[in-house]
Amino acid sequence: MRLKSRNHAFPILGAAYVFVALGLSSLAVAAPEYHPIMPRKENKTVTITGHDLTIEQVVEVARYGAKVQYSPEAIQHASDGNGLRQEAGAEGMPVYGLNRGGGALREVVTHDEETRRIAQMKHGAREGVLPEIGDEDLVRAFLVIRANSVPYEAATPEFMQMIVDLLNKRVTPVMYSRGTLGEGDLFLTSNFLATMAGGGDAYYQGVRMNAGEALTKAGLKPLSTEPGGGTSNSYADALATLLVADGRTALEWADLIHAMDKLSMNSSLTPLSTPVQAKRPFKWVAWDAARLMDMLRGSYLFEDDPKRILQDPESMRASYIRQGSAWQAWASLRDNVLVQINSGEQNPAFIVGASPSDSWELATPQFMKYYVKGGPLSHGQHGYVFSNANWDPYPMANEIEAFSNAIANMDAAVAQRIERFSDRGPTAFFTGIKIADVLTSAQIEASPTMLEPYFAFMDVWQEIQSLSHSLTPEGNASDIGVADIEAQTRLKGSRGRQVIDLTMQLLAYDLLTSTYWMDVRKAEGPSRSFGQVPTAVWTAFRKTVPFQQDIETRPNLPFSVVAYEFLKSMSPESFYPAGPAMPTTDGERFDLEAAAKK
Numbered sequence: 001m002r003l004k005s006r007n008h009a010f011p012i013l014g015a016a017y018v019f020v021a022l023g024l025s026s027l028a029v030a031a032p033e034y035h036p037i038m039p040r041k042e043n044k045t046v047t048i049t050g051h052d053l054t055i056e057q058v059v060e061v062a063r064y065g066a067k068v069q070y071s072p073e074a075i076q077h078a079s080d081g082n083g084l085r086q087e088a089g090a091e092g093m094p095v096y097g098l099n100r101g102g103g104a105l106r107e108v109v110t111h112d113e114e115t116r117r118i119a120q121m122k123h124g125a126r127e128g129v130l131p132e133i134g135d136e137d138l139v140r141a142f143l144v145i146r147a148n149s150v151p152y153e154a155a156t157p158e159f160m161q162m163i164v165d166l167l168n169k170r171v172t173p174v175m176y177s178r179g180t181l182g183e184g185d186l187f188l189t190s191n192f193l194a195t196m197a198g199g200g201d202a203y204y205q206g207v208r209m210n211a212g213e214a215l216t217k218a219g220l221k222p223l224s225t226e227p228g229g230g231t232s233n234s235y236a237d238a239l240a241t242l243l244v245a246d247g248r249t250a251l252e253w254a255d256l257i258h259a260m261d262k263l264s265m266n267s268s269l270t271p272l273s274t275p276v277q278a279k280r281p282f283k284w285v286a287w288d289a290a291r292l293m294d295m296l297r298g299s300y301l302f303e304d305d306p307k308r309i310l311q312d313p314e315s316m317r318a319s320y321i322r323q324g325s326a327w328q329a330w331a332s333l334r335d336n337v338l339v340q341i342n343s344g345e346q347n348p349a350f351i352v353g354a355s356p357s358d359s360w361e362l363a364t365p366q367f368m369k370y371y372v373k374g375g376p377l378s379h380g381q382h383g384y385v386f387s388n389a390n391w392d393p394y395p396m397a398n399e400i401e402a403f404s405n406a407i408a409n410m411d412a413a414v415a416q417r418i419e420r421f422s423d424r425g426p427t428a429f430f431t432g433i434k435i436a437d438v439l440t441s442a443q444i445e446a447s448p449t450m451l452e453p454y455f456a457f458m459d460v461w462q463e464i465q466s467l468s469h470s471l472t473p474e475g476n477a478s479d480i481g482v483a484d485i486e487a488q489t490r491l492k493g494s495r496g497r498q499v500i501d502l503t504m505q506l507l508a509y510d511l512l513t514s515t516y517w518m519d520v521r522k523a524e525g526p527s528r529s530f531g532q533v534p535t536a537v538w539t540a541f542r543k544t545v546p547f548q549q550d551i552e553t554r555p556n557l558p559f560s561v562v563a564y565e566f567l568k569s570m571s572p573e574s575f576y577p578a579g580p581a582m583p584t585t586d587g588e589r590f591d592l593e594a595a596a597k598k
Contacts, residue, residue, distance in 0.1 A: 032134035036206030039065025039170070046144075050074050050151030051342050053144070055334065058241045058341070062141035067168045070160055074151040078160060080381060081350035085154035087378035088385045093370060095385055096348050104480040121223070124190030125200020125211070128176025136203065139172050141238035143192065145341050149232060152344030156225045162196050169218035173211070174201040175235075177494075181476065182487030184231035184391045198222035231347045231391040233340070239493025240337045240400055246500045247330050247403060250507070251323065252572035254410065255288065257510045258319050259295040260534045261417050264517030265431055267312045269293065269301050272320060283583040284331070288324030290580040299531035307432050315416035316430075322410040329406035331585045333399040340396045347391055351384040397487040401470055404496040408468030411503055414510055415461040421513050422454075431517070438524045446548040447519065449512045449559045456560060457509035464502045467495050508563035511541065519547045536575045541566055 041064035046057045049071045060066040089098045094109075101108040133139055147163040165171070173195035179187035194200045198212035215222060262269070270276065272293050277286040296302075311317060356363040356371065362384065374382035420430050428434045435444060471491055477484045518538050521528060530538065544566050545559060555562055 032132050034203065034206070034208070035135045035137075036203070037063055037065055037136045037140065037170075041066040045069055047071050048074060048144075048148050048151075050077065050148055053148045053341055055241055055244050055337065058141055058144055058238075059245050061144045061167060062238075062242070063137040065170070068144060068147060068164055070147075070151075070164065075157060075160060077151040077352075078153065078155040079157065080352045080378075081152070082154040082156060083378040084350045084352050084372055084381060084383045084385065087375050087381075088370075088372045090375060090377055091372060093372065093385060096387060104482050106482070121190075121193045121197035121227070122199030123194065124192075124197075125174070125194035127179060127187040127190040129178035129187075131177055133175045133177045136172050136206070138238055138242065139175050139192075140167060141242055142175070142188075142234045143167050143172075145237045145241065146189075146192070146232055146234035148341060149234065149343075149345060152349075153346040154350050155227070158223065158225050159196075159227050162220070162223050165218065165220050166192075166195070169220070170203075170205050171195065171211075171214045171218050171220070172203040174203070174208070178490065180235060180490050181474070181478065181483075182233075182236060182393060182397060182489035182492075183478075183483045183485065185233055185235040185490075186231065188235045189232050193227055196223040196227070231345065233345060233391060233393045233489065236393055236396070236487075236489030236493055237337070237341050239490070239497060240333070240396055241341060243400065243403070243493060243496045243500065244330070244334045244337050246497065247333070247407070249572060250407070250500050250503045251327055251330060252576070253504070253507050253567055254323055254326075254414065255291055256295065256533070256537055256572055256576060257507055257514055258323065258414075258417075259292050260514035260518060260530075260537065261316060261319075261510065262292070262296060262301060263299060263530050263534055264421065264514045264521060265312060265316060266305060266308050266521065267301065267316055268308060268310065269296065271317050282321075282324065284328035285321050285324035287580055287583050288320045288327060292320055294579050295533045295576060296531050298529060299534065300525070300528040309430070309432060313416070313420045313430055315413040315420060319410075319413040319417065322406075322413045326403070326406040326410040329399070329403040331582075333396075333403045335585055336396045336399045340393065343390070345390045345393075347388050349386045349388050349390065351386065352378075352381055354383045392485075392487065393489050394487045397489045397492055400489070400492040400496050404492070404499045405468055405470070407499050407503055408464050411461060411464050411506055414503075414506055415457065418457055418510055418513050421517060433520075433524060435520055438520050443523075443548065446550060447516065448549055448551075448554055449516050449545060449547075452509070452512065452558060452560055456558075457506060460502055460506045460509070464499060464506065467499050467502075471495075504567055505560070505564050508560050508567055511563045511567065512559055515541050515545075516547070533576050540570065540575070 041060050044060060044066040046053075046061055046066050046068050047070070048068055057066075061068055085095060085098060088095050094100050096102070096106060099110060100106055101110055143163060143166055147160070147167070150160055150163065166173070173192040175188055175191040177188075179185075191200065195202045195211045195214075198215055200211050201208060202211040202214040203209075204214035204217050209217075212222065261267075272289040274290075277289050354362065356368065361367055362371075367384070370384050370386055372378065372383050372385060374380050428437075435450075439447070471488050474488060475485045478486075515538055518530060518534070522530075529535075541563070545555075545562055
């Protein structure tokens with residue numbers, strides 16, 4: 001990561017003198033290169049309810065500047081929770097974060113916990129570990145997911161409006177990327193609370209400044225009320241949500257480019273056929289096979305060719321199995337993320353309106369200790385205040401890792417496919433022809449995309465391999481042992497996003513290979529059809545990188561970089577907007593009411 005200097009520079013002094021004379025807290029810290037968003041959808045508004053936020057809506061707000069607003073029901077739900085919280089304290093009930101300390105201080109009685117938290121909010125800018133988060137979309141994804149969780153906790157209207165204002169006016173907190181082990185992103189949450197109170201730094205419309213100045217420019221005042229209670233995994237949730245969004249794009253490109261590989265190798269399509277899939281009906285695998293067949297419809301591969309070999313290499317023949325399995329892992333992660341970002345994960349949980357008669361355990365003496373009878377502060381509403389472990393993000397953490405590993409297994413086939421095209425033996429074992437059999441020396445010289453360094457894509461693949469193993473489970477007795485198991489969501493989410501970006505780089509090499517060989521096949525048989533979908537991708541890419549180029553007009557970048565930017569800038573759905581219906585998944589919520597009746 002490239003770094004740029006901040007505001008201050010020290011005179012030339014010995015390092016020891018600087019540390020002694022100024023102290024660590026005075027040292028200027030380099031800020032990362034910042035990547036602001038492009039607010040192309042700032043005229044759109046997403047209504048936050050707490051229970052139906054979609055992956056697509058998170059992306060619209062986080063990456064494209066869509067505005068947000070709370071539904072009236074969401075505001076009322078949070079207000080009711082806050083009233084129940086205050087009433088519980090008035091009735092003498094121990095409430096974590098209200099009249100009891102946090103973490104290891106959970107049994108320590110305090111009478112000014114809210115006042116103390118307000119005073120400490122500004123200092124939250126000091127919490128966390130470098131590097132800073134350099135991507136505005138990731139911080140904004142954190143904010144919108146955090147906003148969606150607020151209706152489940154005790155929050156004031158002022159706090160809720162402040163989150164909305166930060167997003168709508170693009171006041172983006174400076175946040176640190178480390179400091180959480182996956183048992184609630186406590187330190188990172190403190191970063192954004194500090195911005196609300198005017199502490200630390202923030203970006204206003206993409207420009208860095210003091211948070212207080214950013215609030216002033218946005219026409220906002222620092223938060224004056226306590227933010228409410230609740231642990232949050234919103235940073236991990238943001239990593240996972242963007243992983244789902246980007247993972248889908250990578251998988252869609254993988255399918256499109258694999259179809260082009262089939263055309264490039266003059267492959268047999270019998271492994272994809274419906275009768276073959278019926279012999280072993282894995283629904284996601286069969287679905288991916290159907291997608292590929294649909295993409296290739298109308299191509300020359302359905303015509304007889306005496307030169308077509310009986311069986312392709314396994315990487316070409318069975319890639320759809322790896323890709324279908326990766327789609328299945330993606331769908332499972334998507335379902336878990338949707339539950340995670342639309343649920344209450346705060347501790348304690350405020351159950352407004354619950355009564356002892358609702359379920360058998362609520363009427364027991366242990367549970368009645370946490371029953372709020374209701375009074376003026378709760379506007380007469382009763383309910384329960386429960387300590388819980390809903391902040392443990394382990395279900396989602398498992399699926400992040402499973403998806404990352406499924407993508408890496410898919411990439412093994414992608415890397416091998418690229419390599420199979422490089423066969424230059426006397427028999428051209430897999431391609432059936434050698435390039436020199438079809439193109440003249442002048443044509444080969446003028447088609448430069450095959451001149452990329454031979455080991456380059458292997459280097460990318462080796463990096464993917466290094467990220468494809470599971471993390472060792474950890475249990476660290478943090479906070480005097482109160483937090484003693486961790487889900488490692490920051491590491492898993494960050495590694496997953498690395499795997500997806502590297503996959504896009506690997507697919508760029510695959511695109512270079514497939515489009516080159518499509519030109520070779522076209523030269524071999526000018527009347528051949530590639531089908532509508534592959535032809536559209538091939539034609540669009542050739543507008544960016546022509547097949548025949550003289551050395552003076554070639555880009556001053558590696559062709560793999562150009563291909564990578566093409567994949568990042570173009571939507572795969574623009575080439576293949578529809579296809580076989582995606583299989584249903586088993587991601588429905590557990591029916592608590594039905595279970596309680598059994």
